[in-house]
Amino acid sequence: MSASSAPSERIAVIGGGAVGGLVAAFAEEAGHEVTLCLRSPLDGLTVETEGEVLRPRLRFVTEPDEAGVHDWVLLTTKAQDTEGAAGWLNALCGPGTVVAVVQNGIDHVERVSPLLPEGAEALPALAFMAVERVAPGRIVHHYSSELHVPEGQSGARLQALFAGGRLTVRGVGDFRTAAWRKLFTNVAANPLTALLLQRMHILGDPEMYARAEEILREGLAVAQAEGALVDEGDVRRALRANLAVGPDGGTSTFYDRLAGRPMEHEHLTGAVVRLAERHGVDVPLNRLLLTLLRAADRELRAD
Numbered sequence: 001m002s003a004s005s006a007p008s009e010r011i012a013v014i015g016g017g018a019v020g021g022l023v024a025a026f027a028e029e030a031g032h033e034v035t036l037c038l039r040s041p042l043d044g045l046t047v048e049t050e051g052e053v054l055r056p057r058l059r060f061v062t063e064p065d066e067a068g069v070h071d072w073v074l075l076t077t078k079a080q081d082t083e084g085a086a087g088w089l090n091a092l093c094g095p096g097t098v099v100a101v102v103q104n105g106i107d108h109v110e111r112v113s114p115l116l117p118e119g120a121e122a123l124p125a126l127a128f129m130a131v132e133r134v135a136p137g138r139i140v141h142h143y144s145s146e147l148h149v150p151e152g153q154s155g156a157r158l159q160a161l162f163a164g165g166r167l168t169v170r171g172v173g174d175f176r177t178a179a180w181r182k183l184f185t186n187v188a189a190n191p192l193t194a195l196l197l198q199r200m201h202i203l204g205d206p207e208m209y210a211r212a213e214e215i216l217r218e219g220l221a222v223a224q225a226e227g228a229l230v231d232e233g234d235v236r237r238a239l240r241a242n243l244a245v246g247p248d249g250g251t252s253t254f255y256d257r258l259a260g261r262p263m264e265h266e267h268l269t270g271a272v273v274r275l276a277e278r279h280g281v282d283v284p285l286n287r288l289l290l291t292l293l294r295a296a297d298r299e300l301r302a303d
């Protein structure tokens with residue numbers, strides 16, 4: 001894989017899980033110096049992708065004081081762990097640092113901006129990829145590696161950073177609509193796989209697929225009430241994207257429940273339900289899923 005033609009920049013990745021491990025490896029392969037900021041120490045990192053095993057040379061740090069200021073920060077914690085990363089953001093950002101918020105959900109900038117020091121910028125980034133952390137420091141890449149960011153100067157700089165590498169960065173004009181389209185890939189697949197503890201193959205069952213469509217149609221009504229320019233075709237495209245992950249792939253929420261980690265449901269199904277209440281849209285299937293996910297999550301936190 002050829003290195004990027006962009007000059008080397010100092011990139012910090014917060015979180016050494018599935019997405020963090022993948023983007024850190026791809027950034028290093030593109031010729032950049034990469035600092036991986038960890039909550040739990042790692043002995044090393046391997047990334048299995050396209051039949052290869054990458055062993056990127058990264059600088060591992062576990063204390064914000066050791067990190068230093070960087071040009072770029074890629075925040076890859078789960079959304080509910082954002083505040084816990086405040087110490088990193090404070091230590092890594094100087095004036096001009098751009099923080100790409102590589103998380104699921106729809107409110108990336110609102111979540112992160114209040115935690116940034118003066119002069120740093122939050123850039124929302126929608127992650128179209130399917131990546132699994134099979135053990136600490138062992139990442140398996142199932143499918144796709146794209147980030148969608150708002151069009152503009154910072155988005156174009158991020159695109160240049162990864163140009164020619166394995167991570168594709170695309171600028172999108174209507175980011176609100178793009179964020180809802182991405183959320184659609186999470187609103188049915190993530191709860192169903194996590195609650196059933198079964199991988200994407202469950203969507204191959206026509207009965208399950210039909211329920212997934214119904215869940216997403218509720219989300220569609222909420223997205224439209226929010227002003228997103230989405231339609232029925234986006235429901236079908238989201239489910240097609242889920243199926244493209246392959247029967248043995250999962251979802252990030254499924255991986256969390258499987259590993260006994262807290263889940264991200266409040267930022268996915270929870271966001272749909274809260275906005276539905278605000279707009280007076282009835283979303284009974286999503287309300288049921290949220291109640292079930294909360295019950296499953298309580299048990300995970302109690303263990």
Ligand SMILES: NC(=O)C1=CN([C@@H]2O[C@H](COP(=O)(O)OP(=O)(O)OC[C@H]3O[C@@H](n4cnc5c(N)ncnc54)[C@H](OP(=O)(O)O)[C@@H]3O)[C@@H](O)[C@H]2O)C=CC1
Pocket residue numbers: 014015016017018019020037038039040076077078079081084085086088102103104127128129130131132133251252264
């Ligand atoms: N996995 C996937 O295929 C996809 C995931 N996403 C989204 O990307 C985001 C990241 O998901 P994913 O990589 O799967 O999640 P993981 O759980 O695999 O990784 C998250 C990482 O963040 C670390 N972390 C949490 N808090 C801190 C902290 N304070 N300081 C440093 N590190 C911290 C965790 O540390 P520890 O090791 O201690 O748990 C963990 O390694 C989520 O929003 C997810 O929804 C989007 C598209 C696809």
Ligand SMILES: CC(C)(CO)C(=O)C(=O)O
Pocket residue numbers: 104127129130131185186189190242245250251252253
């Ligand atoms: C699209 C999908 C389902 C891909 O894995 C994802 O975003 C996730 O796992 O959270």
